[in-house]
Structure formats: structure tokens, C-alpha cells
Amino acid sequence: MTDLATMEFHPRPQAGEPKPWAFPAPERGALDNGLTVLRCHRPGQQVVAVEVLLDAPLDAEPAGLDGVATIMARAFAEGTDKHSAEDFAAELERCGATLDMHADHPGVRVSLEVPASRLPKALGLLADALRAPAFAEDEVSRLVRNRLDEIPHELANPARRAAKELYKELFPANSRMARPRQGTEETVEKIDAAAVRAFYDRHVRPATSTAVVVGDLTGVDLDALLAETLGAWKGSPAAPRPVPAVSSDDTGRVVIVDRPGSVQTQLLIGRTGPDRHDRVWPAQVLGTYCLGGTLTSRLDKVLREEKGYTYGVRAFGQVLRSAPDGSGAALLAVSGSVDTPNTGPALQDLWQVLRTLAEGGLTDAERDTAVQNLVGVAPLKYETAAAVAGTLADQVEQHLPDDFQATLYQQLVATGTVEATAAVVNAFPVDRLVTVLVGDAAQIAGPVRELGIGEVTVVSAE
Amino acid sequence: MPMGHTATAEAGSGGLTATEHRLANGLRVVLSEDHLTPVAAVCLWYDVGSRHEVQGRTGLAHLFEHLMFQGSAQVKGNGHFELVQGAGGSLNGTTSFERTNYFETMPAHQLELALWLEADRMGSLLTALDDESMENQRDVVKNERRQRYDNVPYGTAFEKIFALAYPEGHPYHHTPIGSMADLDAATLEDARAFFRTYYAPNNAVLSVVGDIDPEQTLAWIEKYFGSIASHDGKPAPRDGALPEVIGGEIREVVREEVPARALMAGYRLPEDGTRACDAADVALTILGYGESSRLYNRLVRRDRTAVTAGFGLLRLAGAPSLGWLDVKTSGDVEVPVIEAAVDEELARLAAEGPTAEEMERAQAQLEREWLDRLGTVSGRADELCRYAVLFGDPQLALTAVERVLEVTAEEVQEVAKNRLRPDNRAVLVYEPITPEGADADGDEDEEEEAK
Numbered sequence: 040m041t042d043l044a045t046m047e048f049h050p051r052p053q054a055g056e057p058k059p060w061a062f063p064a065p066e067r068g069a070l071d072n073g074l075t076v077l078r079c080h081r082p083g084q085q086v087v088a089v090e091v092l093l094d095a096p097l098d099a100e101p102a103g104l105d106g107v108a109t110i111m112a113r114a115f116a117e118g119t120d121k122h123s124a125e126d127f128a129a130e131l132e133r134c135g136a137t138l139d140m141h142a143d144h145p146g147v148r149v150s151l152e153v154p155a156s157r158l159p160k161a162l163g164l165l166a167d168a169l170r171a172p173a174f175a176e177d178e179v180s181r182l183v184r185n186r187l188d189e190i191p192h193e194l195a196n197p198a199r200r201a202a203k204e205l206y207k208e209l210f211p212a213n214s215r216m217a218r219p220r221q222g223t224e225e226t227v228e229k230i231d232a233a234a235v236r237a238f239y240d241r242h243v244r245p246a247t248s249t250a251v252v253v254g255d256l257t258g259v260d261l262d263a264l265l266a267e268t269l270g271a272w273k274g275s276p277a278a279p280r281p282v283p284a285v286s287s288d289d290t291g292r293v294v295i296v297d298r299p300g301s302v303q304t305q306l307l308i309g310r311t312g313p314d315r316h317d318r319v320w321p322a323q324v325l326g327t328y329c330l331g332g333t334l335t336s337r338l339d340k341v342l343r344e345e346k347g348y349t350y351g352v353r354a355f356g357q358v359l360r361s362a363p364d365g366s367g368a369a370l371l372a373v374s375g376s377v378d379t380p381n382t383g384p385a386l387q388d389l390w391q392v393l394r395t396l397a398e399g400g401l402t403d404a405e406r407d408t409a410v411q412n413l414v415g416v417a418p419l420k421y422e423t424a425a426a427v428a429g430t431l432a433d434q435v436e437q438h439l440p441d442d443f444q445a446t447l448y449q450q451l452v453a454t455g456t457v458e459a460t461a462a463v464v465n466a467f468p469v470d471r472l473v474t475v476l477v478g479d480a481a482q483i484a485g486p487v488r489e490l491g492i493g494e495v496t497v498v499s500a501e
Numbered sequence: 502m503p504m505g506h507t508a509t510a511e512a513g514s515g516g517l518t519a520t521e522h523r524l525a526n527g528l529r530v531v532l533s534e535d536h537l538t539p540v541a542a543v544c545l546w547y548d549v550g551s552r553h554e555v556q557g558r559t560g561l562a563h564l565f566e567h568l569m570f571q572g573s574a575q576v577k578g579n580g581h582f583e584l585v586q587g588a589g590g591s592l593n594g595t596t597s598f599e600r601t602n603y604f605e606t607m608p609a610h611q612l613e614l615a616l617w618l619e620a621d622r623m624g625s626l627l628t629a630l631d632d633e634s635m636e637n638q639r640d641v642v643k644n645e646r647r648q649r650y651d652n653v654p655y656g657t658a659f660e661k662i663f664a665l666a667y668p669e670g671h672p673y674h675h676t677p678i679g680s681m682a683d684l685d686a687a688t689l690e691d692a693r694a695f696f697r698t699y700y701a702p703n704n705a706v707l708s709v710v711g712d713i714d715p716e717q718t719l720a721w722i723e724k725y726f727g728s729i730a731s732h733d734g735k736p737a738p739r740d741g742a743l744p745e746v747i748g749g750e751i752r753e754v755v756r757e758e759v760p761a762r763a764l765m766a767g768y769r770l771p772e773d774g775t776r777a778c779d780a781a782d783v784a785l786t787i788l789g790y791g792e793s794s795r796l797y798n799r800l801v802r803r804d805r806t807a808v809t810a811g812f813g814l815l816r817l818a819g820a821p822s823l824g825w826l827d828v829k830t831s832g833d834v835e836v837p838v839i840e841a842a843v844d845e846e847l848a849r850l851a852a853e854g855p856t857a858e859e860m861e862r863a864q865a866q867l868e869r870e871w872l873d874r875l876g877t878v879s880g881r882a883d884e885l886c887r888y889a890v891l892f893g894d895p896q897l898a899l900t901a902v903e904r905v906l907e908v909t910a911e912e913v914q915e916v917a918k919n920r921l922r923p924d925n926r927a928v929l930v931y932e933p934i935t936p937e938g939a940d941a942d943g944d945e946d947e948e949e950e951a952k
Contacts, residue, residue: 046624047728048575052617052721054588055610058539058712083537085872116792125802128793129858135865154869181805189833191760251572299936300758303644303652333586335579344579347640350648376648408587415589418540419606421875440742 060418062445065251065431070270077441078261079253081424087150087158087254088428089165091269092436092439095242096146096360098215098283104234105215106186106222108142111174111235111243113182115140115149118173119164126162134161138168142226143220144360145436147243157254159264164294166268169248172239178231186227197298197305197376200500204296204475205307205372209287216285216359244274250433254424282362286310289471291493296498297480300305304382304478306352308389309372312466314358315437316365319462321450323356323371326463328409329401330354330392331373337392338373348377348385356466360439371466379479383486386474390492392470400460409459414448517875517899519708519885522719526731527703528720529884531895533710535878539782541612541711543605544882545619545892548706549699550599550743551610551679552672552738552819560679561687563596563643565695566731569603570594571634574625581618588614589639596677599819600890606879613721616709620725623705626696635689643685654759658827658929665751665927666767666823672739673820703731706889711878746925754930761808761829764839768824770920773816774892779905780912785812785824786863787855787913788846788921793862795846796828804842807833818891824921836930847921854914864906871902897925 065077082093100107116131116138118124136153149169153161193199203219210217215443250269252261289310313319331338331354338352352375361367377385421427434443472492476483480497488495522530551562572578585592588611594603605615650656660676669672707726709718747769771777789796791814808829815823828839855863858880874880875898883896 045730046620048621048625049617049725051575051584052613054614055612057608057610059606060539083535086869086874086876115802125793125798128791129862132791132793132862133858133865135869137869152869154872164669181802184805184831186806188761188829192654192808192829195760197652301652303647305652333582335582335586338834340579343641344637347637348644350641350645376644376652378644378647411589412586415590415608415611417589418538418608419589419591419879422538422540423873489781 046301059081062417062421062448063427064445065441067441070245070265072270072272072274073270073276074269075249075435076265077249077251077435078256079135079427080259081253081257081427082255084424085155085253086152086424087155087252087256088093088425089162090251090428091165091169091434092148092249092432093147093149093243094247094280095142095238096280097142097220099242099280100215100238101234103226104230105218105226105237107230107234108147109221110179110182110227110230111238112140112142112147112149112230114174114179114235115168115172115324116495117178117182118175119167120171121167124175124178127168131164134164136161138165143150144216148432155259158259162264162268166233166272169243169269170272174232174236176232177228179235183227186221187224190224190227194500195303197303198374200298201305201374201477202306203473204294204477204498205265205309205448205473208292208294208473208475209289209309209311209486211286211288213354214286224263244277245269246274246276247270247279249432249435250295251428251435253428253431282360282367284366285311285360285368287368289473291470291472293474293476293487293493293495295480295484295487295495296475296477296500297497298477299479299481301379303376303378304476304483305376306386307372307374307475308472309370310472311359311368312356312371314361314367314369315439315443316361316367319465321447322454322458322462323466324413325406325409325451325454325459326401327356327371327466328413329355329459330396330463330467332409337396341388341392342375342385344379346381346385346388347383348388349375352389354467356434358437361439363438367437379482382476382483383480383490386487386492387490390469390490393467396460397464397469400461401456401463403456406456406459407414410451410454417448509725517881519895519899520715521895524702524723524727526727526729527701528726529706529889531706531708531714531718531889532713532718533708533881533885534713534715535710536712538878539609539712539844540878541607541609541709541713542878542882543607543612543615543619544708544710544879545603545887546706546886547601548704548890549601550597551677552598552741553699554679557683558641558678558687558689558691559675559683560677561683561691561695562601563677563679564638564684564687565692566594566596566601567638568630568634569622569626571621571638572629574628575621576618576629576762581622581845584614590615590833598673598677600887602883602886604879604883612709612713612718616721616725619707620729622633623700623702623726624729626700627693630689630692630696632689635692639687642679642757643702646681646684650678655763655931658765661753661755661929662765662767662823662825662927665753665929666747666769667743667820668757670811671743672741672821673817676736679858697732698735701732701735702726702729704735705734706886706895708882708885708889708895710882710885721797732734733823736817739798743821744768746922747918747927749924751927751948752930754932756932756934758936759931759933762834762933763830764826764836764843765929765931766826766926768826768921770814770822770824772820774816775824776904776908776912777916778816778822780908780916781822781824782867782905783860783863783908784850784855784913784917784921785814786866787859788812788850790863791866795850796843799842799846800839802826806838806842807831835948844923847917851914854910860910864908867905870904899951
């Protein structure tokens, strides 16, 4: 009785007049050394983001040296012709800057974030790292040792372990994508300074690289600054490299990575599908959001909010690698973790959600909410310079036009319920999904076999 | 608001202002205009966290936070999420030791909806709260605990350190996630009582930041929140005061199936809101933040005995803050080797103090973190609430970076000397066991078990 609220209630308010917002258009240019530059002024964003893309993809790594791109990327921050490794890190941090390096299938990304007032100095350090990395033997061997130490930590993490297994299952054994991005113990221990230097000499040069600069550039003479920093980087011209085709085997099957004693089972259920070059992309984004984009999407409505089997399960599409001719691919997947005793029931429900979706399709209301969210959150999502720079760099890396994201928002608005349904049903066909479960095989293998979602194999976690 | 002689003198708080208001029912309101992007952040801090929980009901504040998303008088089921996301907004809630926060970031023209939603649950949650939500969210939270803590290597280190560093019965002895047993024991009546006790307008601060019309915003806040009754009767949290130093090392060895040995430690440090706490922040940054810190240079670069080495500050206002050391060993290196090196580095900072260059580096890093935090409307809204709830003055958020930049080398040395000592820490050592050596049941703490 005491719970009757005494407040004065008002009807739910209506939205005001929306204010225009558009994904920023970058200005595109090139330096004399061939480096492509995209710049974008974002008033008020005092922390400037710089993304540099190097055309040094993982498939360029020499046979048996998986991980050399990763070690090279990390070694950029370990000393130059002007600074020792320790001094370089100190100088960078003196600018209040962060520098992150990441080697992935499309290439190497180097990301700098720094307060605008210290951009000149930090950009100078970044340019030194790319132009004249020291690759000292002692530092490289330390990075190799460090990388080897990281591997057991990754294998012990259920989500990382699941990803490793899914890639191994999906892609042919001779494909670079089948193997861990940062290498295995066997390949990493073979990497030395000479191998890193050789990889750098062969694949890193300004003519095949792009720099994206985003932030509040008020009072910054960016042309002059770029000319004296990244402009000093020299290298031979080079033709763009061909992108190998991506093939995968999505025969429906289940692999259990045995992790005895696990209180939860990590799920990663996926296959490959169209990337951003495909006309279906906007509909696929929309449909995938309706399936598993948030806790009110179809999967979590059942698995979390009705059954309580999980803290959350998400469906997503993540581009693996794109090619100018549109032959690239994205990983389409569902991931999350469910408690061990409910692993069978949770998978049964998950498959039922997919079947129901295929049979009945999405509703117009679901589609509308998804569009409103995906389009409406754009100004929030792109508030920071780093977010804008990241997307602009993704576009370059995926051979997309600079206005791709801006156009995508218009396409989402124009995508109907029927198209979104077709796209998500095609993306997640119930009989063509590879399911990886990292969990206690003794407890989950039996119930999972009974589901009939594909042949079940159990492998050890090591 | 100039910040002295640093390189980003105008950047940190320049141009940022905030105004304060109070409704008749006691709700404190902070508004901050920023028209650069057409977005508005709404942030609501309730002055209740896990430190207010009683024995046998750990995790209740956090479980309750989940229930706040299960509907209220005019919002059905998951409507809060659906309406905000359908309006192009993003949202969430989090629970810590000292507060529970709820936030929505909206396209500016949808601001009124977020205010209406927050008011509806503040004023009428209990009309919708039922057993079904309670049972469901209990399961969700237990799965959250499994996913984030129980099923990952070193996942329970955080709660073990707190249990060691803050004595039995202390309000910070347990962490916000709570224990499985207590989560099982919580009843619907507990949740109702929790709401009646802590969820009142006079126990909350609401901030709205971004592309807003302050007058209109205040009128909406008055309209939606103004009729919610205030109520008193909130018990004061148990006293969190403790002596400045622990007075002797506390140590626990955990034998678990983890990938590598680890040395972790919690140091008792000055309370948030004090100058000494800012000095501790600078000290820990010099010692263990980034790749030019003393511990990184020593353990990862030179000795090559560690794969990672870091030292971070968990600021707490109602009890001593915690400095958290986390080192994972490289290869077969034994923990005593790491520990001796850490002790040496800490003693050296206490004896010699930081160099001018180290001060510059640490302060530049901390300054950038502040720029990041204040660079988004949601980050700014959260900080305004934080300073209003914990220290009674939201304006302090806008000058926080200045205070960090004012810290001197002498103050850093002082805090290192007084606090970063072996007799002022709780140490947690991880020794891996092989799966074969593991307890057949595979659950619970195996700290006492032989290899």
C-alpha cells in the first residue's frame, strides 16, 4: 500500500525539433613523399587523434614468422635514430600522449592521441618512429620474450580462446586468417631484429600509407607541421598490393574447447559474410542490431531478460578484410557467456530465436527502433576526435569512399523491414553456423549433442 | 579558468562553467552548457553504494541498480532501455562503493524524455517492482559475477585485495558485486526497503550537460521531479575512517589455475578530495603508469622479470584510497625477485623524490586523462555529480586538473615516504597450479591447498 507513488504524473514528452548533424567530411590530400593525408577539424576536441595506416597486412608476413608485423608495430615505440627506447617512451609521455600500435589482417595501425598544444612535438616523435625506427636487437628480443609471455594469458581467457578456435575452424589451414593474428609460440620465438627490419623495408613506406588527423586544429598550421614531420619520411613508390580472396567453411558444427571447472560457457557462434562493399551491408547492420545489438534485442530478450542465463549476448558483424573489388569478408557472429548448467537450454533458445526470426521476420516496430537508434546515436558516438579518426581510417583501410559513413546513415533510413529481415536471416542461417564453446566439456558436451546443431568435437584447451 | 603555466593552459577547464540549483524536495541540480555538438547528457548520482550495505546483503546496491531498469509506473518492462535507445540515446547505470549512477546521453532534442524517465523511476519504481524482475535480475547479476570475476584468471583479485586491505566489518571490506550467497539471500522486501531508504530526491544529484537551454531544462526538471516527495531516515554509512597506515604487512597466497605468477598489493593511501591524494596520484603515475614509469622500466625493460607492471589509484572519499600494484611475472621468475625490485623502487622514490622530468611526465599524463574525461558531455556530467555528491561542490570538477598540476615534487616524496611502505600494504600473491593438481571440485578459494 505504501508503494503507491504520490508523485504527479505527466504524459511522456514528445521529441523537440532535431538539430542537423552529419558525419564529418575529411579534407583529402597528399604530401610530397606520397603519404595520403585526411584531416578533419573538430571544434572543442582538445585531444587530437592521429591514425596512421601502413599497408603491411598479416598475409605479407613470411612463412613461419607469424607475429612479425605485431613485433614490428610494437618496436616503432622502442627507439629511433634520435632516442633510445626508454627516452622515446619518456618523451612521448611528456607530451601527455598515448601511442598504440596494432597489426591486423588489413595492415598495421599506429594511433596517437595528444593534447592539441603538444601535437607538434608528438607528431615529430611519431614521424621519427615511422621514418627511422631503431629496431635494436636487444629491444626486439625483449618484445619477443614479452609477446611469448602474453600468450598463456590469452589462452586462459575464455573469450580470447574462443576466438582463436573459431578462426582455426572457419578458415583453411593455409590461410593466414586461420592462425592467431599475433603469432604462436612456435612462430614468435623465431622473430629477430633482422626479420623485423626486413619486413619493414619491404612493406612500410609513405607512398602506401595514410595519416588521418582529427581534432581542434585551431591555430595549428597543419601543412607546415606535416611537412616537417611525416613529410621527412622517405621511401620508394610502390603499387598497391593485391588482396587475397577470403574463403571459409561454415558447415554447421560445434567445437568444445575443454576448460574443466568453468562456471560459465563462453559462446562464439559465427561464419563469414558480406563486408561494407556489399549493397546488403546497411540491411545487415540493421537486422543484426535487431537480433543482438542490445539488451532489448531478440537474443537478450529471451536469454537475459526472460531466462537469466547470461549477463548479455551480442550479435555483430566485424569486417576482417576488404578489397577494392568487393571480394572481402566480415565475421558475422554471436558471442557471450552463459552459466554452465544452462548451456544446453541457452543454445536451444538461441537457435529457436534464429528459427523464429527466419519464419516470422522482424516487425516494423523493431526496424523503426533500430534505425532510430543506429542513426540517432551518431552525434554521441562521434563526439571525440578518436572516434571520428577511427572510422575515417577504417574507411581507408577497407577501400571505401570518404563519405561512406555519412551515406550509410541515409541508407539505414531508407532500409525497410523486409530487407533487414532477409539480410539477418541470410547472415545467420541455422544450419551454417560454426559454434565454439569454451567450457567444462564433461558437463556441457552431452546436452549440446542432443540439440542437433551439428557434429560435436571436443578439443583440449592447451 | 586559467590553469597556470602548462602547455594546455586554455584547454583543461577553459570556458567550462556549471550552475547549481536545488528543488524544494532537496534534489540538487547542476547544469552546464556546451553547444558544440547537438547532444545532452543526463546523469543522476544517488548517494548510496556498497558501503551502505549490511552484513549478509552484500551486492544489494548493485542488484538494485539492475531493478531500476525493470519498469516503473509509466514505463513498462524494459521500456527505459527501449525508449532511450529508440530516441537515439545511449544509457546505463553503474554501482561502486560510494554511489550508484544512472546516465543517458541523448540527441539534444530528446533531452526531455530522459528527464521524464529518470523522474518516473525515482518517484514510482515500487509500483512496478515484482518477484519476476527480482528473480530474473538475480540470475543476470550472478552471471555478471561469473563472467567478470569467477570465470577469468585473477578475476577475484579485486575483491581479495579489498578484503585484505579493509578489515572485517569495514564498509569497504566487500566489493559492489557481492557474494553469491548474499545475492541468493536478497529478498524482494530487501529491495523495496533499499529503495525507500536511499532513492529519494534529497539523496541525489542530477546533472545535465551539453546543448541545452538551461531555463527550459530547469523547468522540465521542476515539472517531472518537483512533486516527488523527499524523505529522511537514511542511516549514515558506517564510519570508514582507518589509521593512516596499516601498521604491518598483510599477505595472502592464492594457489589457483592461473597462467603466471603474480604479485599484487593494495597500499593504504590518503582519502580522495585531499591534496595528499592528488600527490599520491602523481606518485603512482611516476611509479606505474605508462611505458616510461619506474616499475615498467625496471621490471619489464631492464630486469625483464615481468610481462606487465602497473600501479593505479582507486580514489575513495569515505575511507582511505587504495593504491593497486599489479605485476605478472615473466617465464619462471619467482615472486620474491619481483618483490625485492618493487620495494627498492618504492624506497628510492621515498628517499630521493621524483625528478623534474618525471613530474612533468606524470602531470602531462594526468592532464590528458582529465581532458579526455571532460571532453565528452557524459564524462563532464559524471564528474559534476561526483564532486557534488562526494564533496558538496560540483565546481571542483572544473578545477580538478589544476589541483593535480599544483602538486610538488616534495609532496610526492612525502606521500611515498609515509604511505608506500611494506608495513602499509596488503599483498596478494598468485602461485599457479596445474589442472591435475587442482581440487577435484574445482571451485572456491584454494589458497591453503598444497601444490
